[in-house]
Amino acid sequence: MAQRRTDLAVEAHQLWREGAGEASALPGVRSESRDRDGFPVDAVTISSEEGARALGKPRGVYVTVELDGLLRREEGAFRRAAQAVAAELRPLLPGDGPALVMGLGNRAVTPDLVGPLAVDHLLVTRHLVAQLPEHFGSLRPVAASAPGVLASTGMESSLIASALAGELRPACVIAVDALASRSLDRLCRTVQLSDTGVIPGSGVGNHRSPLNRETLGVPVLTVGSPTVVDGATLALDLLERAGKTGADRDDLPGGEDFFVTPREVDQRVADLGKVLGYAISLALNPSLSFDDLVMLLE
Secondary structure (H helix, E strand, O other): OOOOOOOOHHHHHHHHHHHHOOOOOOOOEEEEEEEEOOEEEEEEEEOOHHHHHHHOOOOEEEEEEEOHHHHOOOOOHHHHHHHHHHHHHHHHOOOOOOEEEEEOOOOOOHHHOHHHHHHHOOOOOHHHHHHOHHHHOOOOOEEEEOOOOHHHHOOOHHHHHHHHHHHHOOOEEEEEEEEEOOOHHHOOOEEEEEOOOEOOOHHHOOOOOOEOHHHHOOOEEEEEEEEEEEHHHHHHHHHHHOOOOOOOHHHOOOHHHOEEOOOOHHHHHHHHHHHHHHHHHHHHOOOOOHHHHHHHHO
């Protein structure tokens, strides 16, 4: 099996099966498919160290929602997409308690804007609950930060998240980040939710300090969407589609130094950021309807 770079557990599982045989079962890895508001959902649960090593992912739950209807601008797709992602995220959240949302990414790089844009469309309530409990006491206290990247702040995102978590003492942290896929077909149309934390920059091979339960002391959920595919992975997939198998990353020197993103990435990332901001807000505040959220945010 030729090596492909991907942050998506569903793709990692698919790649393993392509190498081992479609009928093969990997101990400690379970997958299931379902539908949520007209959007396909795939869930991969990794419960063993053997499965984690085979897929290159930490043990945990990974839920992938395909938002093709949003890309096609189907009627009501934005509402359904936000509600679908919220419904899949909600079971991963711990019980009541404050939440801290971290929008990871570089605002100067469009494919890396998903996290900061999600924070821009988030219902932030911590100050309202504290200052006006008679009006907002039914809402969950939510704080948010889009800390930027090491090159512009001189600080690791994990350091900022750790400082905020230590001060705010949230029940959980939700990290929103851009990811990498093995396939052009998933770019800007897939959302992955997980309860395993995140390593900022891992999608483009720029691994930074992780944000997870071990580093922050609280559960860390990840909400991400793939916006890039690396050049070598893309070339291997295109060769495979053309029926030319047997190539390997070693046959494509330098391919890992280039990343490909959709031509209309600006609009797609803007759509994703809004969907994720709304979805996280709905998941954290199940008492709010979509219309309530629109009234509060717009």
